[in-house]
Amino acid sequence: MEEKEIVTKKEKTLTGLANVLEGLYNRVYQIKDQEIDDDQQLVQNIKKAYEEWRDAENFFHSVSSDPDLVDHAIYKLEATKARYTYLLKQAKANGIKMNLH
Numbered sequence: 001m002e003e004k005e006i007v008t009k010k011e012k013t014l015t016g017l018a019n020v021l022e023g024l025y026n027r028v029y030q031i032k033d034q035e036i037d038d039d040q041q042l043v044q045n046i047k048k049a050y051e052e053w054r055d056a057e058n059f060f061h062s063v064s065s066d067p068d069l070v071d072h073a074i075y076k077l078e079a080t081k082a083r084y085t086y087l088l089k090q091a092k093a094n095g096i097k098m099n100l101h
Helices: 003-062 067-093
Strands: none
Touching: 003 067
């Protein structure tokens, strides 16, 4: 092989390697960006669940005089509390720390 062919072959190999590395780099950061988006979505869901829980508590206190609505208010309160607790556990498992208060 001539020296020019060897250089051309090496250039093609290096170009191919650079393309592979660029593709890997892009995938890693795409996955990382997706994880950040997922974490942000989880934080938003936690904030919303907290507000729903607080609203359910207020509803419970406002219907204490109507026995028919008390059962509904208790159910709603327990359901919103369970959702909020579940989401907090998910955040803890994902290593997300936040302060709602």
